[in-house]
Amino acid sequence: MCTECNYGSCPDLININVPGLFGSNVFNEKIMKERLPKETYKALKKTIEMGASLQPETAAVVANAMKDWAIEKGATHYTHWFQPLTGSTAEKHDSFIAPTLDGSVIMEFSGKQLIQGEPDASSFPSGGLRATFEARGYTAWDCTSPAFLKEDAAGNVTLCIPTAFCSYKGEALDKKTPLLRSMAAVSTQSLRVLKALGNDTSSRVTSTVGSEQEYFLVEKEYYLNRLDLLTCGRTLFGAPAPKGQELEDQYFGSIKDRVSAFMKDLDIELWKMGITSKTKHNEVAPAQYEMAPVFATTNIAADHNQLVMETMQKVALRHGMVCLLHEKPYAGVNGSGKHNNWSLSTDDGINLLEPGTTPEDNAQFLVFLCALLKAVDSHADIMRATCGSSGNDHRLGANEAPPAIISVFLGDELSDILFNLAKGEKAPKKGDAFLKIGVDTLPELPKDNTDRNRTSPFAFTGNKFEFRMVGSSQSISGPNVALNTIAAEALDEIATRLEKSKDINAEILNIIKDTVKNHEKIIFNGNNYSPDWEKEAGKRGLPNTKTTVDALKSFITPKALKLFAKYNVLSKEELHSRYDIYTEQFSKHINIEAQTAMQMVRRLYFPAAIRYMTELGNSMAVAGKSASVQKELLESIGNLLTSANKKLKKLEEETIKSQAIDKVEKQAVAFRDKVRPCLNDLRADIDAIEVLMPSDLWPVPVYSDMLFKL
Ligand code: ADP
Numbered sequence: 198m199c200t201e202c203n204y205g206s207c208p209d210l211i212n213i214n215v216p217g218l219f220g221s222n223v224f225n226e227k228i229m230k231e232r233l234p235k236e237t238y239k240a241l242k243k244t245i246e247m248g249a250s251l252q253p254e255t256a257a258v259v260a261n262a263m264k265d266w267a268i269e270k271g272a273t274h275y276t277h278w279f280q281p282l283t284g285s286t287a288e289k290h291d292s293f294i295a296p297t298l299d300g301s302v303i304m305e306f307s308g309k310q311l312i313q314g315e316p317d318a319s320s321f322p323s324g325g326l327r328a329t330f331e332a333r334g335y336t337a338w339d340c341t342s343p344a345f346l347k348e349d350a351a352g353n354v355t356l357c358i359p360t361a362f363c364s365y366k367g368e369a370l371d372k373k374t375p376l377l378r379s380m381a382a383v384s385t386q387s388l389r390v391l392k393a394l395g396n397d398t399s400s401r402v403t404s405t406v407g408s409e410q411e412y413f414l415v416e417k418e419y420y421l422n423r424l425d426l427l428t429c430g431r432t433l434f435g436a437p438a439p440k441g442q443e444l445e446d447q448y449f450g451s452i453k454d455r456v457s458a459f460m461k462d463l464d465i466e467l468w469k470m471g472i473t474s475k476t477k478h479n480e481v482a483p484a485q486y487e488m489a490p491v492f493a494t495t496n497i498a499a500d501h502n503q504l505v506m507e508t509m510q511k512v513a514l515r516h517g518m519v520c521l522l523h524e525k526p527y528a529g530v531n532g533s534g535k536h537n538n539w540s541l542s543t544d545d546g547i548n549l550l551e552p553g554t555t556p557e558d559n560a561q562f563l564v565f566l567c568a569l570l571k572a573v574d575s576h577a578d579i580m581r582a583t584c585g586s587s588g589n590d591h592r593l594g595a596n597e598a599p600p601a602i603i604s605v606f607l608g609d610e611l612s613d614i615l616f617n618l619a620k621g622e623k624a625p626k627k628g629d630a631f632l633k634i635g636v637d638t639l640p641e642l643p644k645d646n647t648d649r650n651r652t653s654p655f656a657f658t659g660n661k662f663e664f665r666m667v668g669s670s671q672s673i674s675g676p677n678v679a680l681n682t683i684a685a686e687a688l689d690e691i692a693t694r695l696e697k698s699k700d701i702n703a704e705i706l707n708i709i710k711d712t713v714k715n716h717e718k719i720i721f722n723g724n725n726y727s728p729d730w731e732k733e734a735g736k737r738g739l740p741n742t743k744t745t746v747d748a749l750k751s752f753i754t755p756k757a758l759k760l761f762a763k764y765n766v767l768s769k770e771e772l773h774s775r776y777d778i779y780t781e782q783f784s785k786h787i788n789i790e791a792q793t794a795m796q797m798v799r800r801l802y803f804p805a806a807i808r809y810m811t812e813l814g815n816s817m818a819v820a821g822k823s824a825s826v827q828k829e830l831l832e833s834i835g836n837l838l839t840s841a842n843k844k845l846k847k848l849e850e851e852t853i854k855s856q857a858i859d860k861v862e863k864q865a866v867a868f869r870d871k872v873r874p875c876l877n878d879l880r881a882d883i884d885a886i887e888v889l890m891p892s893d894l895w896p897v898p899v900y901s902d903m904l905f906k907l
């Protein structure tokens with residue numbers, strides 16, 4: 198980092214030493230090895246890898262080493278960094294200072310301060326889990342995600358301790374706690390399967406995730422002049438620009454210098470925090486981009502994704518731009534998602550979703566593949582629910598991909614292999630021998646080919662599954678809690694079968710047969726965007742839940758309560774609280790949109806239109822008979838204003854009515870069915886006025902400004 202200006206990409210820093218920079222703000226393995234006494238290091242490693250409980254003496258030594266390291270790097274404060282159910286992150290900074298008797302201070306950080314914190318958490322959503330009179334939740338160190346330093350442009354350096362956030366009774370109040378629990382569940386069940394298959398070398402299985410993050414950039418000045426972007430993160434109004442994404446010239450297009458400068462800075466900031474930013478490119482819509490890191494253990498990937506979103510926003514501001522993470526900032530062009538690439542990996546480096554080259558590997562691969570098919574088919578509704586948000590409603594099931602129907606893409610080759618195995622038939626391709634589990638190897642599968650299906654919400658991409666429904670602004674924890682837990686359940690059942698069987702290969706074949714018989718309906722290799730698929734999926738009985746309000750109910754079905762309780766991931770109370778919070782969040786978001794729309798119409802659009810009408814009226818007085826254009830415009834705008842005014846009143850009325858409903862679900866239904874349509878109706882009139890108005894009188898930046906002027 199440049200010591201003059203504190204910025205990673207100060208122009209003075211022409212050559213970046215990436216390996217030197219990478220992880221320089223992380224209390225990582227290397228630093229721990231250097232700075233911790235051997236015994237402490239070993240004990241900590243044992244806790245990290247095996248979940249052994251951490252002794253207070255060890256914590257004290259680690260805390261001290263962490264503090265010294267952080268202070269050397271300029272830190273004055275530390276924070277327990279956590280992820281409440283708002284979906285963003287929370288931090289409260291405490292300085293290291295401790296006063297001494299002589300009036301001076303020393304810098305202190307105890308083991309207890311490292312392990313546990315007690316933020317006054319009364320203002321975080323708890324969904325009734327924590328009454329305000331017992332407001333204190335506590336934060337507990339997640340030592341499996343390394344501590345790191347956060348720097349800001351003002352030069353503050355803060356030691357961040359990743360933590361889980363729970364109530365005093367131990368109920369999860371955050372996104373991390375269930376994620377860690379689900380990781381434990383999927384590890385346990387995977388190991389049982391591996392053991393039954395004869396693998397004795399692996400002692401831990403972790404789910405791995407690489408999440409591709411899509412985002413938009415917009416000129417800061419435009420952003421500040423759009424109340425809707427400021428308060429809702431998306432435009433509530435705006436006529437389409439003359440050009441959208443139809444020329445397909447943005448995707449993978451050459452990156453503009455200004456954006457490139459931002460991306461470079463972003464990389465530097467992410468690399469410092471040990472985030473493996475790997476791929477960057479232009480996305481489909483104008484002013485839309487993507488960043489993908491190299492995959493990591495799920496809880497680290499989730500922590501990192503939160504930091505990615507935060508850092509994108511901070512770095513964009515330094516470049517005079519604003520980063521929009523909303524799922525649908527602009528109507529008429531693509532919205533943003535997050536592709537959640539997921540797999541399972543053993544501690545000795547085996548990717549369990551990698552088709553192997555030996556018969557044993559194949560058997561293992563096929564078993565895990567079957568588990569996933571079963572899991573997804575049995576709990577498609579839960580997966581869908583984890584992607585529900587008011588923002589994502591504009592993508593899923595609306596006019597945009599991916600559809601709200603969950604299906605699995607396997608590709609023709611793999612599907613054929615599976616179906617033929619189930620039928621006990623030859624593989625279809627000429628020359629292919631009869632495939633015998635435990636004896637033969639799989640034919641080579643096409644890996645990650647570029648023309649693979651990009652329309653599937655859950656696609657097998659060679660050695661992992663890609664869950665594409667996730668919204669761009671949401672935490673990836675929820676979707677991965679679901680994936681881990683549903684996988685755990687399916688693996689549990691398979692493990693039991695394998696453990697009981699006398700002939701493993703025969704049992705694997707039976708598992709494949711049963712999976713195909715019971716879950717074939719979840720496999721779809723065609724075009725998920727076509728209307729035919731919706732019909733076909735309906736015939737197959739696959740759920741097609743188009744709105745968040747309906748989708749969220751899948752969190753509290755008897756099936757979901759049983760599943761999450763069985764694997765100790767979320768209790769009944771925890772699920773109900775989450776359901777309430779997310780449903781309420783939906784209502785709150787639509788309410789903010791309604792308030793914003795009303796303000797913009799009253800304070801910006803109506804006054805502008807009325808001013809123009811006055812101008813037109815004056816001009817008519819001057820022009821007399823030849824004022825036909827003025828007359829026409831005046832009439833059109835006048836009519837639209839009258840209509841908009843009616844719709845504005847209706848919006849106001851419905852909003853007030855919805856606000857008064859006290860049942861969480863009923864209120865969300867009202868916001869969805871009554872308020873949201875009013876918002877869309879009002880928008881139609883305002884957008885129609887916009888195209889008739891002179892640009893100098895239009896009070897806000899328009900789509901062509903926001904999408905093309907960067
Ligand atoms: P796409 O073709 O979908 O744009 P990218 O190459 O941009 O794919 O991203 C693929 C993502 O998948 C990367 O984040 C990559 O690290 C991740 N990935 C690769 N292997 C695994 C794995 N075994 N587990 C989880 N994620 C993985």
Ligand code: MG
Pocket residue numbers: 409536663
């Ligand atoms: Mg992708």
